[in-house]
Amino acid sequence: MYTLGINAAYHDTSACLVEDGRVVAAAEDERFTRIKHGKRPVPFSAWELPYHAIDYCLAEAGIELADVDHIAYAYDPYLLLDEGSATITLPLEPSAGARSGLAPWEPLFLSYLVNAERQLVDGVPHRLRKRFQSAKADRHWRWHFVEHHLSHEASAFLASPFDECAVMTLDGRGERASTSYGHFANDDYRRLGQVTMPHSLGLLYEDVTEYLGFLRSSDEYKVMALASYGKPRYVDELRHIVEVGVDGMYRIAPLNLTQRFGPARAPGSELEPRHFDIAHSLQHVLEETVLELAMWLARTTGAPNLCLAGGVALNCVMNGRLRAAKIFRDVWVQPAAGDAGTALGAALWIDWQHRGRRDYRMDHVYLGPASTDAEIDAFIRRGKLRARRLDDIADETAKLLAEDKIIGWFQGRMEFGPRALGSRSILASPIRPEMQERLNDIKDREDFRPVAPAVIEERAAEWFVGGRRSPFMLFVFDVAADKAERIPAVRHVDGTARVQTVNRAQHPLYYDLLCAFERRTGVPVLVNTSFNTRGEPIVCTPRDAVECFWTSPLDALVIGSWLLEKEAP
Ligand SMILES: [Fe+2]
Numbered sequence: 001m002y003t004l005g006i007n008a009a010y011h012d013t014s015a016c017l018v019e020d021g022r023v024v025a026a027a028e029d030e031r032f033t034r035i036k037h038g039k040r041p042v043p044f045s046a047w048e049l050p051y052h053a054i055d056y057c058l059a060e061a062g063i064e065l066a067d068v069d070h071i072a073y074a075y076d077p078y079l080l081l082d083e084g085s086a087t088i089t090l091p092l093e094p095s096a097g098a099r100s101g102l103a104p105w106e107p108l109f110l111s112y113l114v115n116a117e118r119q120l121v122d123g124v125p126h127r128l129r130k131r132f133q134s135a136k137a138d139r140h141w142r143w144h145f146v147e148h149h150l151s152h153e154a155s156a157f158l159a160s161p162f163d164e165c166a167v168m169t170l171d172g173r174g175e176r177a178s179t180s181y182g183h184f185a186n187d188d189y190r191r192l193g194q195v196t197m198p199h200s201l202g203l204l205y206e207d208v209t210e211y212l213g214f215l216r217s218s219d220e221y222k223v224m225a226l227a228s229y230g231k232p233r234y235v236d237e238l239r240h241i242v243e244v245g246v247d248g249m250y251r252i253a254p255l256n257l258t259q260r261f262g263p264a265r266a267p268g269s270e271l272e273p274r275h276f277d278i279a280h281s282l283q284h285v286l287e288e289t290v291l292e293l294a295m296w297l298a299r300t301t302g303a304p305n306l307c308l309a310g311g312v313a314l315n316c317v318m319n320g321r322l323r324a325a326k327i328f329r330d331v332w333v334q335p336a337a338g339d340a341g342t343a344l345g346a347a348l349w350i351d352w353q354h355r356g357r358r359d360y361r362m363d364h365v366y367l368g369p370a371s372t373d374a375e376i377d378a379f380i381r382r383g384k385l386r387a388r389r390l391d392d393i394a395d396e397t398a399k400l401l402a403e404d405k406i407i408g409w410f411q412g413r414m415e416f417g418p419r420a421l422g423s424r425s426i427l428a429s430p431i432r433p434e435m436q437e438r439l440n441d442i443k444d445r446e447d448f449r450p451v452a453p454a455v456i457e458e459r460a461a462e463w464f465v466g467g468r469r470s471p472f473m474l475f476v477f478d479v480a481a482d483k484a485e486r487i488p489a490v491r492h493v494d495g496t497a498r499v500q501t502v503n504r505a506q507h508p509l510y511y512d513l514l515c516a517f518e519r520r521t522g523v524p525v526l527v528n529t530s531f532n533t534r535g536e537p538i539v540c541t542p543r544d545a546v547e548c549f550w551t552s553p554l555d556a557l558v559i560g561s562w563l564l565e566k567e568a569p
Pocket residue numbers: 148152171172173174310311338339
């Protein structure tokens with residue numbers, strides 16, 4: 001039984017294909033179209049489906065759209081309708097609508113959503129028609145609209161390693177909800193409650209992101225990075241507007257940021273101390289609020305573990321604090337926690353509903369396209385590129401890294417979710433402090449942005465305080481005091497690092513590379529950042545990788561078995 005999950009209502013458009021409970025493929029559309037986040041999360045772009053990602057998922061399974069049994073669209077437009085009437089209820093409060101300019105477009109938004117199935121068949125771009133064409137006559141699928149937050153929830157508990165867990169999802173907004181709670185136990189899922197708009201921790205974070213001169217629904221991680229440099233100067237004021245109830249509910253009072261904190265920062269202008277302090281205070285209030293909600297959820301469910309999804313769950317500082325608080329025995333965050341992951345959740349939910357069993361545990365994110373050595377070889381020859389075939393990929397790459405070369409690394413299936421985790425990564429040595437600056441220069445990023453370490457899983461506890469399995473780079477840990485001087489490039493200003501642990505089962509070649517680097521340097525850690533430059537999606541194909549390599553200051557590219565190097569100028 002094939003179930004195709006689609007996320008298209010807002011941004012990070014994506015597709016996921018599940019076959020009898022097993023995830024065959026999942027990818028964001030941005031990797032194929034090269035448009036970051038796929039599109040802006042505005043109502044008049046809701047018609048646009050992730051055709052390229054869908055086409056890839058079908059190709060990976062060797063099927064056509066007509067072969068699909070269920071299509072799970074991760075948003076339910078009917079939840080936007082008032083019960084018993086056909087009138088549209090604007091889910092935004094008038095003030096919020098006026099602020100964002102969304103409200104006047106809602107009828108169009110709704111129309112695009114309810115017609116998504118027609119659009120899927122009729123709107124496919126010409127060059128992708130091959131796998132979609134027969135669906136016009138031969139389709140037999142059942143179409144399902146799956147609530148946005150239920151999709152986030154299912155992406156967490158159905159993919160988690162747990163048989164029993166509490167579930168919390170936090171994002172900007174879904175149809176009406178911004179936060180959701182549930183309990184998964186005995187192969188049964190019970191929704192416990194939802195916080196609805198306009199009260200949204202995600203939206204508060206987005207508002208501040210925009211106020212600080214960054215792109216909302218996109219750059220929230222930059223605010224999280226800024227927070228480490230600030231002081232808790234505004235904590236009391238922000239605490240004042242977030243009111244947590246006894247039942248997991250919370251309310252957020254309207255806040256005029258300009259009135260309270262002065263003029264908004266113009267994008268690209270100098271960052272002032274108050275900007276760092278606002279970010280710090282916001283991050284602080286987010287963390288303490290989520291801790292309080294988690295304590296309520298633990299009391300209510302009695303569940304030993306917690307799993308999280310929704311865009312806010314990409315906040316790895318918050319996640320680190322939640323894990324360290326030991327409210328739950330373990331905390332698991334679904335790595336495509338943003339809206340891209342709702343395609344995964346919707347597909348897993350429908351599969352689970354129809355088959356009545358769960359056959360999947362998400363242990364890695366390598367669910368995207370790969371290129372064979374033969375394909376890479378043909379691409380290199382066609383472009384008349386100078387490349388050398390490596391006998392020992394791991395060892396020869398480790399040698400270059402130990403010489404402080406910065407390397408584009410293209411190996412195996414592309415990652416699903418926003419993080420590069422060793423398939424489409426830029427790798428470097430963490431041993432010299434100036435590496436962070438060099439990497440930020442290569443990627444044309446702001447100076448305050450930290451770079452993150454990948455570490456051999458078995459070594460994590462030696463190098464990071466409380467270091468344990470963390471394969472998705474979604475938790476921060478303190479760098480161990482006796483190791484801090486060995487890996488200065490990955491140590492953030494507050495002494496933490498956003499760690500990825502790697503074991504051999506997840507990505508053998510990446511693991512072997514870390515081991516080879518340790519043999520040469522005594523350090524089982526590499527810097528890992530995504531293989532892209534500013535504003536670009538992570539590379540997907542050999543062409544993307546080679547273009548990025550030749551148009552950035554990268555020193556070398558290791559792609560499949562081949563090494564491309566630049567001559568010293
Ligand atoms: Fe969401």
